[in-house]
Amino acid sequence: MDTTFLPRAALHLVLLLTCAPLLQGVIGRTKALFAGRTGAPLLQPYFDLARLLRKESVFSRTTTWVFLAGPVVGVAVAILAALLVPFGALPAPIAFTGDLLLFVYLFGLSRFFTVASALDTGSSFEGMGGAREVTFACLAEPTVLFSLIVLAKLAGSLSLTDLLGPHLAAAWSGPAGLSLGLVTVCLLVVLLVENSRIPFDDPNTHLELTMIHEVMVLDHSGPTFALVMYGAALKLMVLGAPLVRLLLPVDTGSWAGDAGVFLAGMLLLAVLVGVIESVMARLRLVRIPQVLIGTTLLAGFALVLVIR
Amino acid sequence: MGWFVAGVLLTAISGVPGFFTTRHGRSGERLACLLVLTGVASAAASVMVTLGAGSPVVLNAPWAVPGGELALRLDPLAALFILPLCLVVGAGSIYGLGYWPQADHPGNGRRFRLFYGLLAASMLLVLAADNSLLFLFAWEVMAVAAFFLVTTEQERAEARRAGFIYLVSAHAGALALFAMFVVLARETGSLHFPTAATLTGGSATLVFLLGLFGFGVKAGLMPLHIWLPPAHAAAPSHASALLSGIVLKTGIYGLLRLTSFFAVIPPWWGWTVLALGIVSGIFGVALALAQHDLKRLLAYHSVENIGIIAIGLGLALLGRSFALPALVLLGTSGALLHVVNHGLFKSLLFFSAGSVVHATGSREIDHYGGLLRRQPWTAVCFLSGAVAICGLPPFNGFVSEWLIYLAAFDVFQGESLTLRLAVLAAPALALIGGLAVACFVKVFGIAFLGEPRTPQAAAVDHDAAPSLRGPMLTLLLACAWIGLLPGTVAPLLQKATTCWAPTVKLASLGGALAPLPLVGAVGWVLLIYLAGLGWWLHRRTRNAPRDVSTWGCGYAAPTVRMQYTASSFADFLVGQFRFGLRTERHGGQIAGIFPPPATFSSHTPDAVLDRALLPGFRQVAHGCSWLRARVQNGLIPTYLLYVALTLVALLIMVAH
Amino acid sequence: MLAALILIPLLLLPLALVLPWYRLRSWLLPLAGALHLLLTVLALGTVADAAPGDWVGLDPLARLVLLVSSPLFFGCALYAVDYLEIRRDRGNRIMVPCLLVFLSALSLAAISRHLGLLWVALESTTLASAPLIYYNRNRHSIEATWKYLLVCSVGIALAMLGLLFTAYAALLGGAPVSLLLDDLLAAGPLLSKPWLHAGFAFLLVGFGTKMGLAPLHTWKPDTYGEAPGLVGALLAGGLTSLAFLAVLRSMQVMAAAGSLPLARSALLALGLLSLLLAALFMMRQNDLKRMLAYSSIEHMGLLAVGVGIGGLATFGALLHMVNNALAKGCLFLSAGNIHRAFASKRLSEVRGALTALPFSGTLFLCAFLAVTGAPPFGMFLSEFTMLRGIFTDGRTWVGLAVVLLLGVVFIGMAASVLDVSQGEPAGREELFTDRFLLVAPPLALLIAVLVLGVYLPEPLRLLLEQAVGQLEGVKP
Amino acid sequence: MTDLSNLCLLLVILINFFALGSARLGACIHAVALQGAVLAVLPLATLGLTGHALFLAAGALALKGGVIPWLLLRAIREVRIRREMEPLIGFVPTLLLGALATAAAFIFADRLPLIAGHQGELFIPTALATLCTGFLLLMSRRKAITQVVGYLILENGIFIFGILLVEAMPLMVEAGILLDLLVAVFVMGIVIGQINREFSSLDTERLSALKE
Secondary structure, three states: OOOOHHHHHHHHHHHHHHHHHHHHHHHHHHHHHHOOOOOOOOOHHHHHHHHHHHOOOOOEOOOOHHHHHHHHHHHHHHHHHHOOOOEOOEOOOOOOOOHHHHHHHHHHHHHHHHHHHHHHOOOHHHHHHHHHHHHHHHHHHHHHHHHHHHHHHHHOOOOHHHHOOOHHHHHHHOOOHHHHHHHHHHHHHHHHHHOOOOOOOOOOOOOHHHOOOHHHHOOOOHHHHHHHHHHHHHHHHHHHHHHHHHHOOOOOOOHHHHHHHHHHHHHHHHHHHHHHHHHOOOOOOOHHHHHHHHHHHHHHHHHHHHHO | OHHHHHHHHHHHHOOOHHHHOOOOOOHHHHHHHHHHHHHHHHHHHHHHHHHHHOOOEEEEEEOOOOOOEEEEEEOHHHHHHHHHHHHHHHHHHHHHHHHOOOOOOOOOHHHHHHHHHHHHHHHHHHHHEOEHHHHHHHHHHHHHHHHHHHOOOOOOHHHHHHHHHHHHHHHHHHHHHHHHHHHHHHHHOOOEOOOOOOEOOOOHHHHHHHHHHHHHHHHOOOOOOOOHHHHHHHOOHHHHHHHHHHHHHHHHHHHHHHHHHEOOOOHHHHHHHHHHHHHHHHHHHHHHHOOOEHHHHHHHHHHHHHHHHHHHHHHHHHHHHOOOHHHHHHHHHHHHHHHHHHHHHHHHHHHHHHHHHHHHOOOEHHHOOOHHHHOHHHHHHHHHHHHHHOOOOOOHHHHHHHHHHHHHHHHHHOOOHHHHHHHHHHHHHHHHHHHHHHHHHHHHHHHHOOOOOOHHHHOOOOOOOHHHHHHHHHHHHHHHHHHHOHHHHHHHHHHHHHHHOOOOOOOOOOOOOOOHHHHHHHHHHHHHHHHHHHHHHHHHOOOOOOOEOOOOOOOOOOOHHHOOOHHHHHHHHHHHOHHHHOOEEEEOOOOOOOOOOOOEEEEOOOOOHHHHHHHHHHHHHHHHHHHHHHHOOOOHHHHHHHHHHHHHHHHHHHHO | OHHHHHHHHHHHHHHHHHOOOHHHHHHHHHHHHHHHHHHHHHHHHHOOEOOOOOOEOEOHHHHHHHHHHHHHHHHHHHHHHHHHHHOOOOOOOOHHHHHHHHHHHHHHHHHEOEHHHHHHHHHHHHHHHHHHHHHHOOHHHHHHHHHHHHHHHHHHHHHHHHHHHHHHHHHHHOOOOOOEHHHHHHHHHHOOHHHHHHHHHHHHHHHHHHHOOOOOOOHHHHHHHHOOHHHHHHHHHHHHHHHHHHHHHHHHHHHHOOOHHHHHHHHHHHHHHHHHHHHHHOOOOOEHHHHHHHHHHHHHHHHHHHHHHOOHHHHHHHHHHHHHHHHHHHHHHHHHHHHHHHOOOEOOOOOOHHHHOHHHHHHHHHHHHHHOOOOOOHHHHHHHHHHHHHHHOOOHHHHHHHHHHHHHHHHHHHHHHHHHHOOOOOOOOOOOOOOHHHHHHHHHHHHHHHHHHHOOOHHHHHHHHHHHHHHOOOOO | OHHHHHHHHHHHHHHHHHHHHOOEHHHHHHHHHHHHHHHHHHHHHHHOOOHHHHHHHHHHHHHHHHHHHHHHHHHHHHHOOOOEOOEOOOHHHHHHHHHHHHHHHHHHHHHOOOOHHHOOOOHHHHHHHHHHHHHHHHHHEOEHHHHHHHHHHHHHHHHHHHHHOHHHOOHHHHHHHHHHHHHHHHHHHHHHHHHHHHHOOOEHHHOOOOOO
16 A cells, blocks of 8 residues: 555545536436437436435335345445546556456445345335346346456456556557457446446336336435435446546546546546437347347457457 | 374264164254264364474375275365365254254154264265275265265155265266276376376376266266255255265365376366366356255255356366466465355355245245344345355455456466467356346345245244354354455465475465455455445434335235245346256236236256256166066076077187 | 084984974074084184095185185074064975075085086085075966076086086096096196187086076076075075186186186176176166166176186175175065065065164165175275276276176166165055064174275185185196 | 997987977977986996996986986876977977087087097087987977976986096096986976966966066
8 A cells, every 4th residue: 555545545536426426417418408408407416315315214114124235235335346446547546456356246246235125125026127137237247257358458467457557548559459449339338237228228217117227226215215326326437437448548647637537538428328318219128138148249259359 | 183083083973872862862962963063173173283284194004905095194185175174064063953953853863963973074084085995985985974864854755866866976976986096096006196296197088087077976067966956955954054065075176186196287177177167157057046946046056156166176277287377376276265165155055044944844935035024143144145155245255256267367378379268267257146146136035035925934933043043153254254354265275276286386375466365455345334334324214214015106905925036036037048948837828808817837957867867767777678578588498598599609709 | 524514404404304393493594504604613714725636625715605605694594583483384394404405515515626516516505495495385486496496407407518528628638537626727738628618618607507697697586586585695695606616616727727818708708798787687677686686696797707807806806705695695684574574575565664674674775785885885895996906907998887887787776775765664564573583694794794894804815815816827 | 339339329319309309298208218218328338337337327227217207207197287298489490400409519529629539439429419409498398397308308418428427427426416317307396296286287488477
């Protein structure tokens, strides 16, 4: 632990905790604009969180402490994972060989508890949502690993900070550019799946039967629901960070500069997500596994490109 | 070493005194438990001393049988298997006091404890044996003892069938090992185990194939896993824990020991083990996902975990073939650590499953529900076990899988292009992990959360008794310890790897190669976060109203039958594996506007046993009886004809 | 003293014929057995090896066979007391004398050094055991007896011709024409090969029939299936060992004449065939005792294979002969108890022996484990030693085949035995329960096998070594 | 005296064929008795009037020519069975096979190395031919008694061979052998009686309840 650990960690956390909800706002705004509406203010997510925190929770008599564990783990994991991933050119505060696997498995942990807390309500809808969630996650896992392998092969290291290091700029133009592109696409798909976005899920559908992620949190209210939403926002940002770094591997040299670039990138990503959500329709449920397996194959192809 | 032998003997005879006590008295079982505890304690102590000593402790005494020799050898590799064995056996014997008390099982309790002790002792012997004959001796005793544990409730047809399948497959494996050790002896000229990395034999291929079969059957590598699910389901839970947690590992130990003998490892060995591992891992967990019987499900997860271990072992073997020390170190230590971990958390899971079965009297997951309120301790233990077996931080499962991942990534250090294909182990592991999460969320959610699905689940009134709770918590602590302080086991893994591959120059584990302490540290941070947030949320929602019913999308009168069931939870995911599983679905078709009551059930038979082996054997047996009816046709003239023909044949033979 | 071995049973014979008291007559058997055992032990200790020219005498092989058969007979004799007690309806007027004659003939066969004498003794055992097989007096038993009598007599007749051929080989070779073993061994190389080899073929067929090597085994399932348990034990444990001894004698002659490899390959062929047949025919065998008969064929096959390989394998085979006799005794006796208790030997009707007969059932299960070569029983050691011999000899494929067949045998046997012993007892007559003398002998035999499994006494090892030396044609 | 012995041997072969061909059980048994009697001549013809020879002759005459046939005749009389042979394969094929076997025996015997004394004598071929005949009867006839007859003829063949090797067989052993033969046939007789009681026929094909 060098002396700069604490300030760097602090910067990371500040960026994460403050800016995460903003992304949701941006996505919402983008969609509204596409739909020709004015839309909610950019800071709407903050207001929602504040309102929820002020409210009182109501719990089904079926639920137990596991019901609370879901949101808690979700937020905790997101914050912890943020310490393992570089924000743009800002290196991760905690970086060591193999931290990328920790990164992946932490989200596995949060999924475990999210689904568990959904099942805790005993509602068949939430059970259904949980089943779909784990299915898609299973099918997405190999894609993530393939992409990470490609990046690791390029970086010759097993730490996220090195994986997303300055060498990417050169790599894009190099022979590995194609596989980098494929990897980017795959990671984008994974981002959309993991954050339950169109075309894989519809965050603001109004029919429980069609929901995947949203249906799992039907019973949350007040502070716990605030945690759920906040966790979702953090997750989007944490999972988006590598993508941003991939797409604009710029090193300005100064912390402030790097942070700025990163934030800009995140906002662009949010806009992109918004655009996708606006222009695409939601896939039929049975199609989603096929798409995910397709992405896995893409990632595999990217891997083949780099190891030969 | 004297302590070790004493421990073995004590454990072996632990069940005997019980036969001289009254049929219902508790003294016998208490004495047995005490003997087992002292036995494993002394064995463990001697192993600890060995590890401290550094150089392996050996014992060579004469044994008056042809080729026999009482040769024992305790080295770190064996120690790594013996220590969890001692822990699980000890915990199991305490658990048995509450789970299988003599008072409730006057018929088979004493027999059970006799063979429990025998099994433990023979396994200790297997792990310490340094002579083929002694090894086989202990190996077979182990198999037979385990058979009697499986058929403890031999009045149940299911148990008998399981026992038969187990006994047959165990014996088939043992016969292969007979042949293997004999060929080995032909190479080395003696039945004493050769020293590591010395063997350069002509018939290495034969030895490896025989060994792979013999040990693979015991370890339950797909497609040799046939005996595993029925046996684990039929045995009493602490026997299942022993079977799944430790007995399987003797197969892995055998493979490790065997491969350690050879100076050069052909690449195809590594590839074979790796492929088998991947197949076992993926299909094991997929089959597990499709099960509704709690213990069968756990058994299939053993197949999966053996697969993970095999992946690590395969990578290590490749590392030796291609001379990559880092790969050897990571693969071996990953595999070994996973051996230990699986021993711990699988036993934990079986113990808690036993507590559930004990309380509800059913093994069907769909008969449970809402048990968390009724059995909080059991629920916590099962939950931690589940998190651990899914390889999620901060528990021990993650550490070992993490090491194996690192090994998989490490293949890029090698020059060979074919070797790099081994990196595919990583995505496979990821898939396995994902499926495992799905499966255990299912089990935990359906069994412990929601509302009780059946009257007997609702009627559960007691949590695990202290004699059950103690062992479970011990194992839980062990899991957490390895998960949060992985650095502490690194030296042991290092030593074990060294005595598996003494010729390879190894870096130090836990350094830059695999910073175990940091992993532990992150685990601690996670715990702190969880504690903080959880505390806050608890404070914030302490007096929130808890008397409303779950939101049923406007439906006012939901019943417990409406809850998502285990099969429906798994259905969507299992559907993706239909090509390999061939789940049988019965009913469930509804028609009309006002459909009549309909039932739906799905059942996933074992791909190898139920679909291939049993029908095949039926055919063969039929052919045999046909032939017998022809040859042994009961007519004296025919019989005399045989005599004449034999005579003629022999005359012709001797004429040349 | 050797003469006493033969005479004592014969002396008791008239007693058995005239004694009016049923139970006392039964007790004659243990008496004879005990005396015989005592004398055997003394003889083994004191009597020196036979000198050339003796008609009866001991040598390592003979000692081995005596050592095996005498305790086995004693065990069966003790068992017979209570057995005959519960079979008063059938009486023991025939059983006891026949068993006495059997014992006498058995000892004669074991110690005779004249092949003709050996032949006579063997034929006498056949004749003496025929009435024993007919003990149950029903259609099946009569049929079994007839088959046994005819097939074995024909076989043994062929053996006689084989002896004559051997003698003719001596005649032609200009050696002294005699069937004394020592003369033949001395004549060794002089014997004319064609006659000797042809003679060996006849001998092998003849004694092989008695031993029950496939495809000469045909009488075995019927006989073992219908004979009472103790007779089955005596046949499977004692008689087969004697027949094996006879085969070994002829091998000795072949070895002396320098045609050992030929003899070996012949035995190996028959042995493998027996293993194969036994393995296949044990599948789905619906009759408990017939299943045991096939198991006996399997073990005869193992012996033949072991001797057919030679060296270490022969050592294993001889050790296996000892184990086989003891284990088969236990197996047949306990199976007999189960048969009595359930009044049936159809697997479909026998269930849950462990629960119904705690002692016999357990013994049966353990004996099953013993004969299938599971430690800690002796057969594990002998089979393993045989395998070592086979592989060390470089016959990898033979070894693998043997292993495979052993596996098949295990599957077939386990299926039946587990069905019999486990589960809920169904349809048994309550009148039969374990009695001391019906349980103690098999238990003793089992313990003997157990001891041989964990400890091989030095004298026995030496004896086996010498016997192997004899077979390898090494002049003592 | 070789011509005498050869004559006897020829007679033996003829009797073999008669036994193979005859349809009447009684006749068959008488034939065997005659064969036994003829065999009794052989030792005297070859060995002269030695004690051993006399013993053999006497034994053969008494048992093979007398007692055993009498036992068999008594058996069939007691059990009052039909006197047909009831062959599994017809008489003509049996005869043909018998002829073939005999020819084979002669050829085989020619191939075998013999000591000077036995060159050109009929002993060995006859012995083998008789052996084969016995086997043929055993394998081709149904009735239990016929099988006993076959067994007897088999034994006769061996006896013929044995005459060549009297040195090898001391009296005691010979006695034992003959005794065994007697007892064997005796026991067989008893068993036949029992079979008849159980099955009311001597058809051995009924004796096929035990199979597999």
